[in-house]
Amino acid sequence: MHNINEKLLNKIITTAYGDGSIADKISIYAKVITNGEIRKVFFEYRKTKRTIHTMKHFEMDPSFDLKLSEKLTKSKGSHIPLFAELYLLFIEKPYVPSTAILLITAAIVGNLLFKSPVQQITYKERFTKAEITEANAQAKFALALVGDVLVQTKKEVAAEIMIKQVAEPINEGLIIINNLLN
Amino acid sequence: MRTIKYLFAAVFILSVTTLLAQKEQSGAINEPGYYDFGDLSYLQSGPDETEVLLDEPILKSISKMSNNEDPEFEKALGNIKLIRVSGYGVTEKNMKDVDSKIEETSKNLLNKNWDRIVSKVDKKGQIAVFLKNDSQNEICGLVVIVKRNNQSVNFVNIVGKLDVAALGKLGGKFNIPSLNKFKETIGDDKPEHKEKKDKK
Protein backbone atom coordinates (compact mmCIF):
# COMPACT_ATOMS: atom_id res chain seq x y z
CA MET A 1 0.00 0.00 0.00
CA HIS A 2 3.13 2.25 0.07
CA ASN A 3 2.64 3.63 -3.43
CA ILE A 4 -1.04 4.37 -3.00
CA ASN A 5 -1.87 7.63 -1.28
CA GLU A 6 -5.32 8.64 0.00
CA LYS A 7 -6.29 10.55 -3.10
CA LEU A 8 -5.28 7.76 -5.45
CA LEU A 9 -7.04 5.16 -3.31
CA ASN A 10 -10.26 7.18 -3.43
CA LYS A 11 -10.04 7.34 -7.20
CA ILE A 12 -9.40 3.60 -7.42
CA ILE A 13 -12.45 2.90 -5.27
CA THR A 14 -14.81 5.19 -7.15
CA THR A 15 -13.59 3.82 -10.49
CA ALA A 16 -13.89 0.20 -9.31
CA TYR A 17 -17.44 0.94 -8.19
CA GLY A 18 -18.17 2.54 -11.56
CA ASP A 19 -18.70 6.08 -10.27
CA GLY A 20 -15.49 7.80 -11.38
CA SER A 21 -15.31 10.59 -13.92
CA ILE A 22 -14.09 9.69 -17.41
CA ALA A 23 -10.73 11.34 -16.72
CA ASP A 24 -10.33 9.33 -13.49
CA LYS A 25 -11.33 6.13 -15.24
CA ILE A 26 -8.75 6.60 -17.98
CA SER A 27 -5.95 7.40 -15.53
CA ILE A 28 -6.87 4.52 -13.19
CA TYR A 29 -7.22 1.97 -15.99
CA ALA A 30 -3.78 2.98 -17.26
CA LYS A 31 -2.33 2.50 -13.78
CA VAL A 32 -4.16 -0.82 -13.34
CA ILE A 33 -2.43 -2.13 -16.46
CA THR A 34 1.02 -0.99 -15.43
CA ASN A 35 1.06 -1.27 -11.64
CA GLY A 36 0.51 -4.62 -9.92
CA GLU A 37 -0.29 -3.13 -6.52
CA ILE A 38 -2.93 -0.81 -7.91
CA ARG A 39 -4.32 -3.67 -10.00
CA LYS A 40 -4.68 -5.83 -6.90
CA VAL A 41 -6.51 -3.13 -4.92
CA PHE A 42 -8.69 -2.22 -7.90
CA PHE A 43 -9.83 -5.80 -8.49
CA GLU A 44 -10.51 -6.39 -4.79
CA TYR A 45 -12.94 -3.47 -4.79
CA ARG A 46 -14.34 -4.42 -8.18
CA LYS A 47 -15.04 -7.97 -6.96
CA THR A 48 -16.85 -6.66 -3.87
CA LYS A 49 -18.91 -4.27 -5.96
CA ARG A 50 -19.90 -7.00 -8.43
CA THR A 51 -20.86 -9.36 -5.64
CA ILE A 52 -22.99 -6.70 -3.93
CA HIS A 53 -24.86 -6.05 -7.15
CA THR A 54 -25.50 -9.70 -7.94
CA MET A 55 -26.06 -11.18 -4.50
CA LYS A 56 -29.48 -12.09 -3.17
CA HIS A 57 -30.56 -10.06 -0.23
CA PHE A 58 -33.03 -10.98 2.46
CA GLU A 59 -36.23 -12.79 1.63
CA MET A 60 -39.47 -11.96 3.40
CA ASP A 61 -41.52 -14.53 5.20
CA PRO A 62 -44.19 -15.96 2.82
CA SER A 63 -46.89 -15.16 5.38
CA PHE A 64 -45.97 -11.47 5.29
CA ASP A 65 -48.80 -10.47 2.95
CA LEU A 66 -51.43 -12.15 5.04
CA LYS A 67 -50.13 -10.49 8.19
CA LEU A 68 -50.13 -7.16 6.41
CA SER A 69 -53.74 -7.64 5.33
CA GLU A 70 -54.71 -8.31 8.93
CA LYS A 71 -52.87 -5.25 10.17
CA LEU A 72 -54.34 -3.05 7.47
CA THR A 73 -57.77 -4.19 8.44
CA LYS A 74 -57.20 -3.39 12.06
CA SER A 75 -55.54 -0.07 11.31
CA LYS A 76 -57.88 2.72 12.33
CA GLY A 77 -59.80 4.47 9.61
CA SER A 78 -58.49 2.39 6.78
CA HIS A 79 -60.74 1.17 4.03
CA ILE A 80 -60.74 -2.64 4.10
CA PRO A 81 -59.10 -4.16 1.05
CA LEU A 82 -60.83 -7.02 -0.76
CA PHE A 83 -58.31 -9.61 0.35
CA ALA A 84 -58.77 -8.58 3.94
CA GLU A 85 -62.55 -8.44 3.48
CA LEU A 86 -62.55 -12.06 2.43
CA TYR A 87 -60.18 -12.95 5.19
CA LEU A 88 -62.36 -11.28 7.77
CA LEU A 89 -65.57 -12.67 6.36
CA PHE A 90 -64.51 -16.21 7.04
CA ILE A 91 -61.70 -16.20 9.56
CA GLU A 92 -63.33 -13.98 12.17
CA LYS A 93 -66.53 -16.01 12.33
CA PRO A 94 -66.65 -17.96 15.57
CA TYR A 95 -67.37 -21.36 14.04
CA VAL A 96 -64.43 -21.61 11.78
CA PRO A 97 -60.91 -22.20 13.00
CA SER A 98 -61.00 -25.22 10.69
CA THR A 99 -62.19 -22.97 7.86
CA ALA A 100 -59.12 -20.86 8.36
CA ILE A 101 -56.92 -23.90 8.02
CA LEU A 102 -58.80 -24.98 4.90
CA LEU A 103 -58.54 -21.53 3.35
CA ILE A 104 -54.86 -21.25 4.02
CA THR A 105 -54.29 -24.79 2.70
CA ALA A 106 -56.23 -23.89 -0.44
CA ALA A 107 -54.14 -20.75 -0.89
CA ILE A 108 -50.91 -22.69 -0.38
CA VAL A 109 -51.98 -25.42 -2.82
CA GLY A 110 -53.02 -22.75 -5.29
CA ASN A 111 -49.67 -21.05 -4.87
CA LEU A 112 -47.76 -24.29 -5.31
CA LEU A 113 -49.70 -25.34 -8.37
CA PHE A 114 -49.35 -22.02 -10.09
CA LYS A 115 -46.10 -20.91 -8.59
CA SER A 116 -44.69 -17.63 -9.75
CA PRO A 117 -41.21 -16.39 -8.84
CA VAL A 118 -42.12 -13.42 -6.69
CA GLN A 119 -44.53 -13.41 -3.77
CA GLN A 120 -46.87 -10.46 -3.87
CA ILE A 121 -50.45 -9.62 -3.24
CA THR A 122 -53.15 -7.76 -5.09
CA TYR A 123 -55.25 -5.84 -2.68
CA LYS A 124 -58.01 -4.99 -5.02
CA GLU A 125 -59.16 -6.32 -8.36
CA ARG A 126 -62.60 -4.72 -8.25
CA PHE A 127 -63.14 -1.02 -8.83
CA THR A 128 -66.04 1.29 -8.27
CA LYS A 129 -67.73 2.96 -11.22
CA ALA A 130 -66.35 6.33 -10.08
CA GLU A 131 -62.83 4.94 -9.98
CA ILE A 132 -63.15 3.48 -13.47
CA THR A 133 -64.60 6.73 -14.80
CA GLU A 134 -61.73 8.72 -13.34
CA ALA A 135 -59.21 6.21 -14.61
CA ASN A 136 -60.86 6.33 -18.03
CA ALA A 137 -60.40 10.10 -18.20
CA GLN A 138 -56.80 9.79 -17.06
CA ALA A 139 -56.05 7.08 -19.62
CA LYS A 140 -57.55 9.21 -22.38
CA PHE A 141 -55.51 12.18 -21.26
CA ALA A 142 -52.29 10.18 -21.16
CA LEU A 143 -52.80 8.43 -24.48
CA ALA A 144 -53.90 11.63 -26.18
CA LEU A 145 -50.86 13.42 -24.78
CA VAL A 146 -48.64 10.76 -26.31
CA GLY A 147 -50.75 10.72 -29.46
CA ASP A 148 -50.29 14.47 -29.89
CA VAL A 149 -46.54 14.14 -29.59
CA LEU A 150 -46.50 11.30 -32.10
CA VAL A 151 -48.59 13.33 -34.54
CA GLN A 152 -46.31 16.33 -34.17
CA THR A 153 -43.22 14.27 -34.74
CA LYS A 154 -44.72 11.69 -37.06
CA LYS A 155 -42.04 11.93 -39.72
CA GLU A 156 -39.27 10.95 -37.34
CA VAL A 157 -41.40 8.38 -35.58
CA ALA A 158 -42.57 6.73 -38.77
CA ALA A 159 -39.03 6.56 -40.12
CA GLU A 160 -37.66 5.10 -36.91
CA ILE A 161 -40.48 2.60 -36.53
CA MET A 162 -39.87 1.49 -40.11
CA ILE A 163 -36.21 1.01 -39.35
CA LYS A 164 -36.96 -0.86 -36.12
CA GLN A 165 -39.81 -3.02 -37.34
CA VAL A 166 -38.87 -3.62 -40.96
CA ALA A 167 -35.30 -2.79 -41.82
CA GLU A 168 -33.63 -4.39 -38.81
CA PRO A 169 -35.29 -7.79 -39.19
CA ILE A 170 -34.46 -7.70 -42.92
CA ASN A 171 -30.85 -6.86 -42.12
CA GLU A 172 -30.73 -9.64 -39.55
CA GLY A 173 -32.15 -12.00 -42.15
CA LEU A 174 -29.50 -10.94 -44.66
CA ILE A 175 -26.76 -11.48 -42.10
CA ILE A 176 -28.07 -14.99 -41.38
CA ILE A 177 -28.20 -15.78 -45.12
CA ASN A 178 -24.68 -14.43 -45.60
CA ASN A 179 -23.43 -16.53 -42.71
CA LEU A 180 -25.07 -19.61 -44.18
CA LEU A 181 -23.57 -18.99 -47.60
CA ASN A 182 -20.05 -18.34 -46.32
CA MET B 1 -74.88 -27.93 4.38
CA ARG B 2 -74.87 -24.16 4.21
CA THR B 3 -71.51 -24.05 5.99
CA ILE B 4 -70.06 -26.43 3.43
CA LYS B 5 -71.39 -24.21 0.63
CA TYR B 6 -69.76 -21.21 2.29
CA LEU B 7 -66.55 -23.14 2.62
CA PHE B 8 -66.49 -24.11 -1.04
CA ALA B 9 -67.29 -20.56 -2.05
CA ALA B 10 -64.50 -19.26 0.19
CA VAL B 11 -61.96 -21.73 -1.16
CA PHE B 12 -62.96 -20.90 -4.71
CA ILE B 13 -62.87 -17.11 -4.21
CA LEU B 14 -59.58 -17.23 -2.36
CA SER B 15 -57.99 -19.46 -4.98
CA VAL B 16 -59.13 -17.11 -7.74
CA THR B 17 -57.89 -14.10 -5.78
CA THR B 18 -54.57 -15.81 -5.18
CA LEU B 19 -54.25 -16.68 -8.83
CA LEU B 20 -55.04 -13.14 -9.84
CA ALA B 21 -52.54 -11.91 -7.30
CA GLN B 22 -49.93 -14.31 -8.68
CA LYS B 23 -50.67 -13.18 -12.20
CA GLU B 24 -50.11 -9.63 -11.08
CA GLN B 25 -46.70 -10.49 -9.70
CA SER B 26 -45.07 -10.43 -13.07
CA GLY B 27 -46.69 -6.95 -13.39
CA ALA B 28 -45.49 -3.88 -15.19
CA ILE B 29 -42.54 -3.00 -13.00
CA ASN B 30 -40.75 -6.15 -14.08
CA GLU B 31 -41.38 -5.49 -17.75
CA PRO B 32 -38.51 -4.29 -19.95
CA GLY B 33 -40.65 -1.35 -21.04
CA TYR B 34 -40.96 -0.01 -17.51
CA TYR B 35 -38.88 3.00 -16.58
CA ASP B 36 -38.60 4.49 -13.12
CA PHE B 37 -38.20 8.26 -13.40
CA GLY B 38 -37.05 8.36 -9.79
CA ASP B 39 -37.90 11.19 -7.46
CA LEU B 40 -39.46 14.07 -9.37
CA SER B 41 -40.98 15.91 -6.43
CA TYR B 42 -38.26 18.55 -6.41
CA LEU B 43 -39.54 19.74 -9.80
CA GLN B 44 -42.77 20.94 -8.26
CA SER B 45 -42.71 24.72 -8.19
CA GLY B 46 -46.41 25.47 -7.83
CA PRO B 47 -49.84 23.92 -7.63
CA ASP B 48 -49.79 22.64 -11.22
CA GLU B 49 -49.21 18.95 -10.98
CA THR B 50 -50.48 15.97 -12.93
CA GLU B 51 -50.23 12.45 -11.66
CA VAL B 52 -51.57 9.50 -13.57
CA LEU B 53 -50.91 5.92 -12.61
CA LEU B 54 -52.97 3.18 -14.17
CA ASP B 55 -51.98 -0.46 -13.94
CA GLU B 56 -53.27 -3.52 -15.73
CA PRO B 57 -56.33 -4.35 -13.60
CA ILE B 58 -57.78 -0.85 -13.87
CA LEU B 59 -56.92 -0.61 -17.57
CA LYS B 60 -58.79 -3.86 -18.15
CA SER B 61 -61.75 -2.49 -16.20
CA ILE B 62 -61.72 0.60 -18.43
CA SER B 63 -61.70 -1.58 -21.52
CA LYS B 64 -64.62 -3.61 -20.22
CA MET B 65 -66.57 -0.52 -19.27
CA SER B 66 -66.09 1.27 -22.59
CA ASN B 67 -68.01 -1.57 -24.32
CA ASN B 68 -66.76 -0.87 -27.85
CA GLU B 69 -68.03 2.70 -27.65
CA ASP B 70 -64.65 3.94 -28.71
CA PRO B 71 -62.81 1.30 -30.76
CA GLU B 72 -59.77 3.53 -31.42
CA PHE B 73 -59.28 4.16 -27.74
CA GLU B 74 -59.72 0.47 -27.00
CA LYS B 75 -57.27 -0.46 -29.72
CA ALA B 76 -54.72 1.99 -28.30
CA LEU B 77 -55.26 0.56 -24.83
CA GLY B 78 -54.71 -2.90 -26.33
CA ASN B 79 -52.10 -4.74 -24.31
CA ILE B 80 -50.93 -1.81 -22.21
CA LYS B 81 -49.88 -2.86 -18.73
CA LEU B 82 -49.10 0.47 -17.16
CA ILE B 83 -49.59 4.16 -17.88
CA ARG B 84 -47.74 6.65 -15.80
CA VAL B 85 -47.64 10.42 -16.21
CA SER B 86 -45.95 12.93 -13.94
CA GLY B 87 -46.45 16.53 -14.93
CA TYR B 88 -45.32 19.81 -13.39
CA GLY B 89 -45.51 23.49 -14.09
CA VAL B 90 -42.30 24.95 -15.49
CA THR B 91 -41.17 28.33 -14.21
CA GLU B 92 -37.86 30.22 -14.10
CA LYS B 93 -37.44 28.73 -10.65
CA ASN B 94 -37.35 25.09 -11.66
CA MET B 95 -36.29 25.36 -15.30
CA LYS B 96 -32.70 24.30 -14.59
CA ASP B 97 -33.80 21.30 -12.55
CA VAL B 98 -36.26 20.29 -15.26
CA ASP B 99 -33.58 20.51 -17.94
CA SER B 100 -31.09 18.49 -15.94
CA LYS B 101 -33.75 15.88 -15.12
CA ILE B 102 -34.57 15.54 -18.82
CA GLU B 103 -30.88 15.18 -19.64
CA GLU B 104 -30.33 12.64 -16.88
CA THR B 105 -33.40 10.64 -17.91
CA SER B 106 -32.33 10.62 -21.56
CA LYS B 107 -28.84 9.40 -20.63
CA ASN B 108 -30.22 6.66 -18.39
CA LEU B 109 -32.63 5.48 -21.04
CA LEU B 110 -29.91 5.31 -23.67
CA ASN B 111 -27.65 3.45 -21.23
CA LYS B 112 -30.46 0.96 -20.69
CA ASN B 113 -30.67 0.33 -24.44
CA TRP B 114 -33.79 2.34 -25.13
CA ASP B 115 -33.92 3.84 -28.63
CA ARG B 116 -34.36 7.57 -28.90
CA ILE B 117 -36.65 8.06 -31.87
CA VAL B 118 -37.34 11.76 -31.49
CA SER B 119 -35.39 14.58 -29.95
CA LYS B 120 -36.80 17.95 -30.79
CA VAL B 121 -35.59 21.16 -29.17
CA ASP B 122 -36.74 24.64 -30.05
CA LYS B 123 -37.20 28.01 -28.39
CA LYS B 124 -40.53 26.95 -26.99
CA GLY B 125 -39.52 23.68 -25.47
CA GLN B 126 -38.41 20.14 -25.92
CA ILE B 127 -39.84 16.77 -26.94
CA ALA B 128 -38.09 13.43 -26.55
CA VAL B 129 -39.53 10.03 -27.40
CA PHE B 130 -37.89 6.73 -26.51
CA LEU B 131 -38.89 3.20 -27.45
CA LYS B 132 -37.97 -0.12 -25.99
CA ASN B 133 -38.16 -3.23 -28.14
CA ASP B 134 -38.44 -6.75 -26.78
CA SER B 135 -36.63 -9.84 -28.03
CA GLN B 136 -39.20 -10.27 -30.82
CA ASN B 137 -38.43 -6.74 -31.92
CA GLU B 138 -41.88 -5.56 -30.88
CA ILE B 139 -42.35 -2.30 -29.01
CA CYS B 140 -42.85 -3.04 -25.33
CA GLY B 141 -42.30 0.37 -23.76
CA LEU B 142 -42.54 4.05 -24.54
CA VAL B 143 -41.19 7.08 -22.73
CA VAL B 144 -42.28 10.53 -23.79
CA ILE B 145 -40.93 13.74 -22.28
CA VAL B 146 -42.61 16.97 -23.28
CA LYS B 147 -41.44 20.32 -21.95
CA ARG B 148 -42.93 23.65 -22.81
CA ASN B 149 -40.79 26.49 -21.46
CA ASN B 150 -42.48 28.51 -18.72
CA GLN B 151 -45.51 26.25 -18.92
CA SER B 152 -45.28 22.54 -18.22
CA VAL B 153 -43.27 19.37 -18.39
CA ASN B 154 -44.70 15.85 -18.59
CA PHE B 155 -42.86 12.58 -18.11
CA VAL B 156 -44.80 9.66 -19.55
CA ASN B 157 -44.10 5.93 -19.45
CA ILE B 158 -46.36 3.42 -21.17
CA VAL B 159 -45.58 -0.25 -20.63
CA GLY B 160 -46.78 -3.15 -22.75
CA LYS B 161 -47.18 -4.00 -26.40
CA LEU B 162 -48.03 -0.73 -28.07
CA ASP B 163 -49.97 0.05 -31.19
CA VAL B 164 -48.19 3.25 -32.20
CA ALA B 165 -50.50 3.88 -35.14
CA ALA B 166 -53.56 3.70 -32.88
CA LEU B 167 -51.89 6.02 -30.39
CA GLY B 168 -51.19 8.52 -33.17
CA LYS B 169 -54.88 8.50 -34.10
CA LEU B 170 -55.77 9.59 -30.59
CA GLY B 171 -53.75 12.80 -30.90
CA GLY B 172 -56.14 15.72 -30.51
CA LYS B 173 -59.16 13.45 -30.17
CA PHE B 174 -60.35 13.83 -26.61
CA ASN B 175 -61.85 16.99 -25.36
CA ILE B 176 -61.06 16.82 -21.66
CA PRO B 177 -60.00 19.84 -19.60
CA SER B 178 -56.59 18.58 -18.53
CA LEU B 179 -55.84 17.63 -22.08
CA ASN B 180 -56.90 21.03 -23.34
CA LYS B 181 -54.58 22.56 -20.84
CA PHE B 182 -51.84 20.38 -22.18
CA LYS B 183 -52.67 21.23 -25.75
CA GLU B 184 -52.41 24.93 -25.02
CA THR B 185 -48.84 24.26 -24.09
CA ILE B 186 -47.71 22.22 -27.08
CA GLY B 187 -50.48 22.42 -29.62
CA ASP B 188 -49.15 25.48 -31.43
CA ASP B 189 -45.99 23.75 -32.50
CA LYS B 190 -45.54 24.05 -36.22
CA PRO B 191 -43.27 21.97 -38.45
CA GLU B 192 -41.18 25.01 -39.37
CA HIS B 193 -39.55 24.96 -35.94
CA LYS B 194 -35.97 23.97 -36.03
CA GLU B 195 -35.77 20.27 -35.53
CA LYS B 196 -32.90 18.33 -34.18
CA LYS B 197 -32.92 14.63 -34.47
CA ASP B 198 -30.64 12.33 -32.56
CA LYS B 199 -30.25 8.78 -33.56
CA LYS B 200 -28.69 6.33 -31.25
Next chain:
Amino acid sequence: MKSIKFNYLIKNYKKDIYNFSFYLVKNKMDAEDITQEVMIKIWENMDNFKFSSAKVWIIRTTRNLCIDLLRKRKIYTNNEVEIDEQFEDEFFDNSSSNNPLKILESQSLSDKIKLAIQNLPENLRTIFVLYEINELKYKEIAQTLDIPINSVKVYLLRARRMLQEDLKNYA
Protein backbone atom coordinates in the same frame (compact mmCIF):
# COMPACT_ATOMS: atom_id res chain seq x y z
CA MET C 1 -57.67 5.34 -7.08
CA LYS C 2 -56.36 4.75 -3.58
CA SER C 3 -56.00 1.02 -3.97
CA ILE C 4 -54.36 1.33 -7.40
CA LYS C 5 -51.72 3.64 -5.99
CA PHE C 6 -51.26 1.44 -2.96
CA ASN C 7 -50.85 -1.68 -5.09
CA TYR C 8 -48.24 0.04 -7.18
CA LEU C 9 -46.29 1.33 -4.22
CA ILE C 10 -46.31 -2.03 -2.49
CA LYS C 11 -45.13 -3.83 -5.59
CA ASN C 12 -42.39 -1.29 -6.09
CA TYR C 13 -41.12 -0.80 -2.58
CA LYS C 14 -41.96 -3.77 -0.35
CA LYS C 15 -38.64 -5.54 -0.88
CA ASP C 16 -36.64 -2.32 -0.72
CA ILE C 17 -38.21 -1.40 2.61
CA TYR C 18 -37.63 -4.88 4.01
CA ASN C 19 -34.00 -5.11 2.90
CA PHE C 20 -33.17 -1.62 4.06
CA SER C 21 -34.73 -2.18 7.47
CA PHE C 22 -33.11 -5.62 7.81
CA TYR C 23 -29.68 -4.11 7.27
CA LEU C 24 -30.45 -1.37 9.77
CA VAL C 25 -32.13 -3.28 12.58
CA LYS C 26 -30.31 -6.58 11.91
CA ASN C 27 -33.30 -8.68 12.85
CA LYS C 28 -35.83 -10.44 10.65
CA MET C 29 -38.88 -9.98 12.85
CA ASP C 30 -38.24 -6.31 13.50
CA ALA C 31 -37.58 -5.76 9.79
CA GLU C 32 -40.95 -7.33 8.98
CA ASP C 33 -42.71 -5.28 11.64
CA ILE C 34 -41.16 -2.10 10.30
CA THR C 35 -42.07 -3.01 6.72
CA GLN C 36 -45.67 -3.54 7.83
CA GLU C 37 -45.70 -0.31 9.76
CA VAL C 38 -44.41 1.63 6.75
CA MET C 39 -47.07 0.04 4.53
CA ILE C 40 -49.78 1.00 7.00
CA LYS C 41 -48.47 4.56 7.09
CA ILE C 42 -48.54 4.62 3.29
CA TRP C 43 -52.14 3.37 3.31
CA GLU C 44 -53.19 5.94 5.90
CA ASN C 45 -51.56 8.77 3.94
CA MET C 46 -52.64 7.51 0.54
CA ASP C 47 -55.00 10.41 -0.13
CA ASN C 48 -52.18 12.93 0.06
CA PHE C 49 -49.54 10.71 -1.41
CA LYS C 50 -47.52 11.76 -4.44
CA PHE C 51 -45.73 9.09 -6.47
CA SER C 52 -43.11 11.55 -7.49
CA SER C 53 -41.91 11.90 -3.92
CA ALA C 54 -42.87 8.41 -2.80
CA LYS C 55 -39.39 6.91 -2.74
CA VAL C 56 -37.90 9.62 -0.54
CA TRP C 57 -40.92 9.61 1.79
CA ILE C 58 -40.93 5.83 2.13
CA ILE C 59 -37.21 5.46 2.75
CA ARG C 60 -37.20 8.37 5.21
CA THR C 61 -40.15 6.87 7.12
CA THR C 62 -38.45 3.46 7.15
CA ARG C 63 -35.24 4.94 8.46
CA ASN C 64 -37.01 6.91 11.17
CA LEU C 65 -38.82 3.79 12.36
CA CYS C 66 -35.56 1.82 12.37
CA ILE C 67 -33.78 4.52 14.35
CA ASP C 68 -36.63 4.66 16.89
CA LEU C 69 -36.37 0.92 17.30
CA LEU C 70 -32.58 0.99 17.65
CA ARG C 71 -32.90 3.72 20.31
CA LYS C 72 -35.48 1.70 22.23
CA ARG C 73 -33.23 -1.33 22.02
CA LYS C 74 -30.30 0.64 23.36
CA ILE C 75 -32.38 1.71 26.33
CA TYR C 76 -33.63 -1.77 27.08
CA THR C 77 -30.62 -3.92 26.27
CA ASN C 78 -27.66 -1.60 25.93
CA ASN C 79 -25.85 -4.53 24.47
CA GLU C 80 -24.84 -4.11 20.83
CA VAL C 81 -22.75 -7.30 20.76
CA GLU C 82 -25.75 -9.39 21.70
CA ILE C 83 -27.79 -7.87 18.89
CA ASP C 84 -25.06 -8.47 16.34
CA GLU C 85 -24.79 -12.10 17.39
CA GLN C 86 -28.53 -12.42 17.06
CA PHE C 87 -28.28 -11.03 13.53
CA GLU C 88 -25.50 -13.47 12.65
CA ASP C 89 -27.49 -16.41 13.97
CA GLU C 90 -30.61 -15.40 12.11
CA PHE C 91 -28.68 -14.61 9.01
CA PHE C 92 -27.02 -18.01 8.83
CA ASP C 93 -30.22 -19.78 9.83
CA ASN C 94 -31.89 -17.92 7.03
CA SER C 95 -29.49 -18.86 4.32
CA SER C 96 -28.21 -22.26 5.27
CA SER C 97 -29.67 -24.70 7.86
CA ASN C 98 -27.73 -27.25 9.82
CA ASN C 99 -26.41 -29.02 6.79
CA PRO C 100 -22.56 -28.71 7.03
CA LEU C 101 -22.20 -28.51 3.26
CA LYS C 102 -24.63 -25.61 3.16
CA ILE C 103 -22.87 -23.92 6.03
CA LEU C 104 -19.66 -24.11 4.02
CA GLU C 105 -21.39 -22.70 0.97
CA SER C 106 -22.83 -19.89 3.04
CA GLN C 107 -19.32 -18.71 3.82
CA SER C 108 -19.20 -17.28 0.31
CA LEU C 109 -18.19 -13.73 -0.41
CA SER C 110 -21.77 -12.50 -0.48
CA ASP C 111 -22.40 -13.78 3.03
CA LYS C 112 -19.23 -12.12 4.24
CA ILE C 113 -20.31 -8.91 2.58
CA LYS C 114 -23.70 -9.01 4.29
CA LEU C 115 -22.01 -9.36 7.64
CA ALA C 116 -19.47 -6.67 6.83
CA ILE C 117 -22.29 -4.29 5.86
CA GLN C 118 -23.98 -4.82 9.22
CA ASN C 119 -20.68 -4.03 10.95
CA LEU C 120 -20.60 -0.54 9.42
CA PRO C 121 -21.60 2.34 11.71
CA GLU C 122 -25.27 3.28 11.33
CA ASN C 123 -24.72 6.46 9.29
CA LEU C 124 -22.34 4.79 6.83
CA ARG C 125 -24.48 1.65 6.66
CA THR C 126 -27.57 3.69 5.79
CA ILE C 127 -25.88 5.47 2.92
CA PHE C 128 -24.13 2.36 1.65
CA VAL C 129 -27.33 0.29 1.60
CA LEU C 130 -29.36 3.08 0.03
CA TYR C 131 -26.84 3.61 -2.75
CA GLU C 132 -25.54 0.13 -3.48
CA ILE C 133 -28.54 -2.02 -2.65
CA ASN C 134 -31.62 0.16 -2.92
CA GLU C 135 -30.01 1.97 -5.85
CA LEU C 136 -30.99 5.48 -4.82
CA LYS C 137 -29.17 8.33 -6.46
CA TYR C 138 -26.93 10.77 -4.57
CA LYS C 139 -29.62 13.41 -4.82
CA GLU C 140 -32.32 11.12 -3.47
CA ILE C 141 -30.14 10.05 -0.55
CA ALA C 142 -29.31 13.67 0.21
CA GLN C 143 -33.03 14.50 0.23
CA THR C 144 -33.93 11.50 2.33
CA LEU C 145 -31.32 12.16 4.98
CA ASP C 146 -31.40 15.91 4.65
CA ILE C 147 -27.66 16.25 4.13
CA PRO C 148 -25.59 17.79 1.32
CA ILE C 149 -24.79 15.64 -1.72
CA ASN C 150 -21.06 15.98 -1.05
CA SER C 151 -21.53 14.47 2.42
CA VAL C 152 -23.30 11.53 0.79
CA LYS C 153 -20.30 10.99 -1.49
CA VAL C 154 -17.81 11.25 1.36
CA TYR C 155 -19.76 8.84 3.60
CA LEU C 156 -20.19 6.41 0.74
CA LEU C 157 -16.45 6.37 0.07
CA ARG C 158 -15.76 5.84 3.75
CA ALA C 159 -18.26 3.00 3.89
CA ARG C 160 -16.71 1.29 0.87
CA ARG C 161 -13.24 1.51 2.40
CA MET C 162 -14.37 0.30 5.79
CA LEU C 163 -16.29 -2.56 4.23
CA GLN C 164 -13.25 -3.67 2.24
CA GLU C 165 -11.05 -3.50 5.34
CA ASP C 166 -13.60 -5.50 7.29
CA LEU C 167 -13.79 -8.15 4.59
CA LYS C 168 -10.12 -8.91 5.20
CA ASN C 169 -11.08 -10.07 8.69
CA TYR C 170 -13.39 -12.68 7.21
CA ALA C 171 -10.79 -14.01 4.76
